Each structure stands twice: as structure tokens, then as C-alpha cells.
Amino acid sequence: MKKVHIKSYGCQMNVYDGQRMADVLGQEGYVETETPEDADLVLLNTCHIRERASHKVYTELGKLRDLKRERRAQGRETQLVVAGCVAQAEGAEIQRRQPAVDLVVGPQTYHRLPELLRQARGGRVVDTELPPEDKFGHLPAPKPAAILARGVTAFVTVQEGCDKFCAFCVVPYTRGAEFSRPVAQVLAEVARLAEAGVRDVTLLGQNVNAYHGEGPDGRVWTLARLMHRIAEVPGIARIRYTTSHPRDMDDELIAAHRDLPQLMPFLHLPVQAGADRTLAAMNRKHTADEYRRLIARIREARPDIALSSDFIVGFPGETDADFEETMRLIADVRFASAYSFKYSPRPGTPAAEIAAQLPAAVMDERLYRLQALVEEHRQDFNRAMVGRTVEVLLERAGRHPGQLAGKTPYMQAVQIESDSHAIGDRVMVAIERAGSNSLFGRPVRRELAA
Ligand code: SAH
Numbered sequence: 338m339k340k341v342h343i344k345s346y347g348c349q350m351n352v353y354d355g356q357r358m359a360d361v362l363g364q365e366g367y368v369e370t371e372t373p374e375d376a377d378l379v380l381l382n383t384c385h386i387r388e389r390a391s392h393k394v395y396t397e398l399g400k401l402r403d404l405k406r407e408r409r410a411q412g413r414e415t416q417l418v419v420a421g422c423v424a425q426a427e428g429a430e431i432q433r434r435q436p437a438v439d440l441v442v443g444p445q446t447y448h449r450l451p452e453l454l455r456q457a458r459g460g461r462v463v464d465t466e467l468p469p470e471d472k473f474g475h476l477p478a479p480k481p482a483a484i485l486a487r488g489v490t491a492f493v494t495v496q497e498g499c500d501k502f503c504a505f506c507v508v509p510y511t512r513g514a515e516f517s518r519p520v521a522q523v524l525a526e527v528a529r530l531a532e533a534g535v536r537d538v539t540l541l542g543q544n545v546n547a548y549h550g551e552g553p554d555g556r557v558w559t560l561a562r563l564m565h566r567i568a569e570v571p572g573i574a575r576i577r578y579t580t581s582h583p584r585d586m587d588d589e590l591i592a593a594h595r596d597l598p599q600l601m602p603f604l605h606l607p608v609q610a611g612a613d614r615t616l617a618a619m620n621r622k623h624t625a626d627e628y629r630r631l632i633a634r635i636r637e638a639r640p641d642i643a644l645s646s647d648f649i650v651g652f653p654g655e656t657d658a659d660f661e662e663t664m665r666l667i668a669d670v671r672f673a674s675a676y677s678f679k680y681s682p683r684p685g686t687p688a689a690e691i692a693a694q695l696p697a698a699v700m701d702e703r704l705y706r707l708q709a710l711v712e713e714h715r716q717d718f719n720r721a722m723v724g725r726t727v728e729v730l731l732e733r734a735g736r737h738p739g740q741l742a743g744k745t746p747y748m749q750a751v752q753i754e755s756d757s758h759a760i761g762d763r764v765m766v767a768i769e770r771a772g773s774n775s776l777f778g779r780p781v782r783r784e785l786a787a
Pocket residue numbers: 386387505506507508543544580581582607609647648649678679680681682683
């Protein structure tokens with residue numbers, strides 16, 4: 338039996354792609370293994386978003402070259418593949434820096450993997466084309482056993498690529514132009530997942546709310562319309578979507594947060610910064626107050642919604658006063674969680690050419706303060722759950738025997754003690770305590786739920 342080890346870095350779309358690559362390789366007789374040592378094929382599914390992420394690839398490749406040598410000495414061959422966004426951005430350069438790499442394959446040609454692997458047996462191969470055909474239409478659907486092994490929550494990429502060109506970001510170059518999968522293809526995949534036991538789907542896209550897929554009626558469907566249809570798929574109890582751009586939060590989508598019970602009250606809506614100068618320099622195409630007003634409208638539609646965001650500190654030219662505006666925005670919105678990063682100049686992006694790059698110490702200080710404030714809000718949000726009863730979808734076994742772990746509608750991790758519930762159940766849980774990363778509670782009968 339041939340074995341493949343897939344390691345995905347970066348965003349959820351890479352996680353999804355990794356699963357789809359496992360599915361296509363499954364057809365070729367490969368089974369997945371957790372360890373590279375016993376793998377005949379090692380695939381790094383890489384991320385190019387920040388400098389550190391792409392450097393990590395070369396460190397990892399150095400170790401894998403050694404592993405490949407050791408295995409060869411034992412008479413076993415190993416194919417080494419680099420996929421994902423570093424593959425797309427650096428192409429043949431990867432093999433110049435690490436000759437042990439057999440195949441470099443960009444995110445848009447995963448459906449060609451079997452053929453490319455065969456070619457690579459005869460010599461090194463690079464494929465970073467952006468082909469006209471839709472890779473998703475050519476990738477095999479996962480088998481029920483594979484779905485089951487991945488759990489009751491699943492990702493489904495519905496949109497790929499980005500036309501926004503934020504000044505700091507490599508995604509428009511590594512993933513190409515915006516593309517939406519047809520509605521029928523998405524529905525077939527969701528139905529298949531639900532039949533195998535999936536209860537919670539997260540629709541993915543670099544700009545998922547810009548979704549504009551072809552509907553069965555031949556018209557263009559929006560994300561809101563797609564989600565209304567997905568809500569009708571038997572078994573699907575929870576729907577989420579990520580990542581959204583503020584400019585694409587239209588009225589219909591906001592209304593879905595009011596009208597669609599399956600749509601979970603959690604929204605990741607990155608704003609990046611709070612000063613209008615910075616937002617303009619980033620090419621985000623909206624102001625801080627426009628974002629505030631948007632949040633107010635979303636909260637009007639769904640008052641209990643939990644919000645999260647991404648932030649970049651130290652964008653070129655960001656002054657102390659600009660940064661204080663970011664802090665003010667955070668204080669105004671009070672996010673339930675947020676990711677934050679020091680600005681990292683990326684080759685080929687406009688922001689990397691700006692002269693006013695900031696010293697590392699300034700970025701460190703700003704990041705520290707920002708994260709402390711977000712953490713305060715996150716803890717407040719979690720503590721406010723104590724004493725409330727919420728629905729929890731049980732997703733996996735907990736840390737200790739007899740424990741089960743799941744998520745609230747607001748994406749908070751919850752641990753319960755129970756021997757009468759199973760993974761995939763939705764239970765009402767009375768929250769008794771908030772730890773630093775999890776809530777703890779006790780299952781109550783649904784009728785008692787307030
Ligand atoms: N499409 C999504 C995010 C894609 S990248 C969006 O529009 O929000 C995920 C996050 O990485 C971004 O939101 C941003 O906060 C961060 N990021 C992207 N490029 C970066 C860079 N050059 N330096 C630091 N952080 C960056």
C-alpha cells in the first residue's frame with residue numbers, strides 16, 4: 338500500500354485543498370499517514386502570506402531531503418511535492434533552492450496531480466499554470482469513510498481567488514482572479530457531506546461574500562441565495578462562511594443573518610486597521626466609520642452576533658496616531674476574537690515598495706498592545722456566557738475520558754461531561770465556567786432551554 342503524508346500550512350482553503358488532494362490520491366491507491374517517515378509521497382501544501390510562513394517551507398524541505406536520502410539508503414523511494422501558494426509564487430525557484438523536490442504544483446492544477454506525479458518519476462516537474470478548466474469539476478468527491486474520519490464539521494470552498502488587490506497581499510497573485518463554483522456543484526458536495534454525517538459546513542473563499550456562482554436557473558446566485566438553498570439540505574444544522582470583505586456585505590447577506598436560523602451568529606469580517614489614511618494606503622476602499630456603520634447594521638439584523646477580524650500593525654507609514662485609531666475601532670466594536678499580525682513586506686506587492694517601513698520594535702509594541710485589548714474583550718465575551726444555556730454541536734472527544742468537546746454558535750469551544758451523548762449531537766448546555774480557552778458546562782434537557 339502506498340502512503341501519502343500531507344502537511345497544510347496557512348488558511349482554511351489550504352486545509353480543504355489538502356483534503357481534496359488526499360481524495361484524488363486515494364483514487365490512485367494512496368492512503369494517508371500522519372508521519373512523513375513511512376510516506377512514499379510527502380506533500381507540503383504551503384502558504385506565502387507572510388515572510389515567516391514561506392521561509393518555514395525551506396527549513397522543512399531541508400529535513401525532508403535528509404529523510405528522502407535515509408529512505409533511499411533503505412531501498413525505498415520518496416516523492417517530494419510542494420503545492421500551495423509558495424509553489425505558485427516561486428515555481429522553479431523552489432527546485433533551484435532544494436533540488437530534492439520532485440514536483441512543484443500550483444493551487445489551480447491539483448486535479449492533474451496523478452499525471453504530474455507520473456511525469457515527475459522521469460525528472461523534476463513544475464506546473465503553476467492557471468488553466469481554463471475548473472479544478473473542482475475534475476476532482477473526485479470524497480468517499481463517505483473519508484468524510485466520517487474528518488468529523489462532523491466540514492469546509493467547502495465555494496469561491497477562490499481575489500480581485501481586490503490590497504496593497505500588502507499576495508493572494509491575488511498566488512490564487513489568481515475571483516472564481517465561483519456553480520451552485521449545483523456546491524449543493525451536490527454539501528449533500529454528500531451531510532449524508533456521511535456532516536452537520537456544520539463552513540463555506541470558504543478568499544472573498545467568499547463576493548460569491549457569484551452560476552445557479553441551476555442559469556442566473557448568477559449570491560452567497561445569501563446559496564446559503565438559503567444549503568439550509569434545505571437534510572442534516573445540515575449549521576452554516577458559516579469565511580473570509581468576507583466589508584465592501585461585499587450586501588443587504589441580502591445581512592438579512593440572511595436575521596432570516597436564516599442555520600446561519601450561525603459569528604462573522605469574521607477583517608478590517609485590518611482603524612485609521613482612514615492606513616485603510617486608503619492599504620487599498621481597502623472603505624473608511625473606519627463605514628465599517629462601524631456596517632457593523633451596526635449587521636448587529637441590528639442579528640443582535641447577538643459575535644464578530645472577529647484580522648489586523649495588521651505597522652503597515653508602512655502607520656503613525657502612533659494612526660495606530661491609536663485602530664485601538665479606538667477595537668474598543669468601539671469589541672470583537673469576540675481577532676487575528677493580528679506584524680506587517681510583512683511581500684515581493685511583488687505595492688506596499689513592499691513604500692519607503693516608510695517601520696522598525697520591528699515599534700511593530701512589536703503595537704502588536705502587544707492590540708493583542709492585550711482584543712484578549713480582554715475575548716475573555717469578557719466568554720465570561721458573559723456563564724449562566725446562559727446554549728446549543729453545542731459535539732465535535733470530538735474531550736481531553737479526559739467521559740468528556741466531549743464542541744462549539745457554541747459563536748465558535749467558542751465547550752467541554753461537557755456526558756456518557757449519554759455522541760459526536761454529532763446538538764445538545765443544550767448550561768454554561769457553568771469560562772476557562773482561558775474553553776467554556777465548561779452541563780447538558781440540560783432541550784425543553785428546559787430558555
Ligand atoms: N481575504 C482575506 C484574508 C486573506 S489573508 C481578507 O480579505 O481579509 C489573511 C490575513 O493575513 C489578512 O486578513 C491580513 O490581516 C494578513 N496579511 C495578509 N498579508 C499580510 C502581510 N503582507 N503582512 C502581514 N499580514 C498580512
